[in-house]
Amino acid sequence: MISHNQRHFPIYFWVLFSFILNFIIQGCANYAEIPEGIKNSSYLEGVYSNEPILNPFGNNTLWSLLDEKSDIKEDSLFVYIRFDKQRRLHAELFKEDSLFASKTFSGRFQSDSCYYAGRDFAIIPFFPIFYALREHKLRFYSYDHSMVIELAGATIGGYILFAVGYIDNDAWEYKKVGNKKTDYLKFTDSR
Amino acid sequence: MNLIILLILFVANENGNRDDWFPPYCKMSPKKIAAPKTIQDCITQLDTVLTVEVKEHFRKQNEQIASIEIMKTIGEDFVITWQLDFYSGSGGYGFSSKSKSEDLLNALKIVGVKHHHLILKIVFNCLYKKLNEIPFDINIEVQNVKNEYDPLLVREGLGNFYQSDLNIEAFEDSIITSFRFKDLGIGDTVGTCYHEKVRNSLFYLTGVIDSINYVDQKILVRTIDISSNLRYRNVLINKRSLVSGDTITVRFGDWYKKNEYEFDYNYSKKQVMPEWQRYLKQKFGN
Structure with missing residues (x-):
């Protein structure tokens, strides 16, 4: 006869289960195939327009991808991107002399000429009563005169037997204004 | 905990069963439409239920493609509302042994029209003529649709219903494409x-x-x-x-x-x- 205590799963089961879920969601949020003709990762440093290059798939600003919680709506902003010796990505949102916001990402360069920012991962683990998993990660690469930020994300959540989830995989392109922070002045004059 | 789950299920079920909801192309909930007994009933109901914008656009369309286009988008909803697909293979509504439009289906069965798509085509063809004030005879419309669609229907073999649907879809797509193709020009x-x-x-x-x-x-x-x-x-x-x-x-x-x-x-x-x-x-x- 099975005793009452034996019917409960031990704690290590739930730890193991959380790890398995973690791996599942990591498998969901995958980057797409890298396009041909992208430039070396050293081209990434520079000043970019905050507005995306025109495309029919939505117009996320560069800063809204870098900082999801940001609610800055001002036009004609620029983003300066540079890397330090620890390979951290520093991004500054500015207009003329005013700095609106800044953010630092830890990440890594890989041999495919892309910069992979550290992933943003959250889990609510009360499986199966209430659970949720969310992962968002960003990849940066550059073309001749622009930078592409690719977002790969997955969200899964549910309670009891009801579960929903979706996978994000999109990319936005931003025009490169120049390599130095002051290069935005040339871009502003030419507009 | 059980109580909370039951409460959630109850609320979800209540939201799904709202009778007052109706789609944007209707003036009232399709659940309130009575079962039609004749083709004329169907025409009258559509005339009453469809919004002015929908009827106006339908009326102005070319006769060749008007009913095909409207059936492709909202036709299926009326098939379900009137339970027209009861005899064509895909039907079956719970434990009910007959469709609520039994009289209409039986009347059309006698003249050899069983497939719900053909019934709907007859209805929309007649509605088009009614809206454009063109005189029409339902019997002639039935015969015209039969002549046009009968060769597309597969009556024997497993999966005949799905094959018939595929044939009909391909036939209607070709009509729409041919119609749109006429307007093309080099440099467009x-x-x-x-x-x-x-x-x-x-x-x-x-x-x-x-x-x-x-x-x-x-x-x-x-x-x-x-x-x-x-x-x-x-x-x-x-x-x-x-x-x-x-x-x-x-x-x-x-x-x-x-x-x-x-x-x-x-x-x-x-x-x-x-x-x-x-x-x-x-x-x-x-």
């Missing part, structure tokens, strides 16, 4: 939304027509813009990598002309790839 800007399976990317392809093959309904398109949601510069079609400026021969069916909008009866508004149309206007102007 055309585009399509294309999903590339290899890289799982969505593309909006835009091009200019270089030549038209009227026999095969094919067009030679010189691409002028390739826009991908993953910012690819090339697109793979039939194992060929295309970049902006390349030419490709395609069937016209899935391509749309710039500024060509189809009326979506589901939402009572014109829309075909609106994101692409907006993008073209911003990029190339009018």
Whole structure:
């Protein structure tokens, strides 16, 4: 006869289960195939327009991808991107002399000429009563005169037997204004 | 805990069973429509239920494609509302042994019309004539639809219902494509939304027509813009990598002309790839 205590799963089961879920969601949020003709990762440093290059798939600003919680709506902003010796990505949102916001990402360069920012991962683990998993990660690469930020994300959540989830995989392109922070002045004059 | 779960299920069920909801093309909930007994009942009900915008657009359409287009979008809803597909293979409503439109189905069965698509086609053909004040005889309409669609119906063998549906869909698609093909000209800007399976990317392809093959309904398109949601510069079609400026021969069916909008009866508004149309206007102007 099975005793009452034996019917409960031990704690290590739930730890193991959380790890398995973690791996599942990591498998969901995958980057797409890298396009041909992208430039070396050293081209990434520079000043970019905050507005995306025109495309029919939505117009996320560069800063809204870098900082999801940001609610800055001002036009004609620029983003300066540079890397330090620890390979951290520093991004500054500015207009003329005013700095609106800044953010630092830890990440890594890989041999495919892309910069992979550290992933943003959250889990609510009360499986199966209430659970949720969310992962968002960003990849940066550059073309001749622009930078592409690719977002790969997955969200899964549910309670009891009801579960929903979706996978994000999109990319936005931003025009490169120049390599130095002051290069935005040339871009502003030419507009 | 059980109580909370039951409460959630109860609330979800209540929301799903709302009788007062109705789709944008209707003036009232389809659940309130009574079961029709004759074709004339169906016509009268549609005339009452459909919104003014839907009827007005339907009335102004070309007779050749009017009923096909409306059936493709909202036709299926009336098949379900009236339970017209009871005898054509896909029907079956719970434990009920007969359709609520039993009288109508039996009357049409006698004259040899069983497939729900044919019944709906007869109804919409008659409605079109009624709205345009063209005199019509239901018996003649029944005969016309029978003559046109009977060769498409497969009556024997497993899966005959699905094969009939595929035949009907292909036949009606060819009519719509032929109709749209007549308006094409060399130099027209055309585009399509294309999903590339290899890289799982969505593309909006835009091009200019270089030549038209009227026999095969094919067009030679010189691409002028390739826009991908993953910012690819090339697109793979039939194992060929295309970049902006390349030419490709395609069937016209899935391509749309710039500024060509189809009326979506589901939402009572014109829309075909609106994101692409907006993008073209911003990029190339009018």
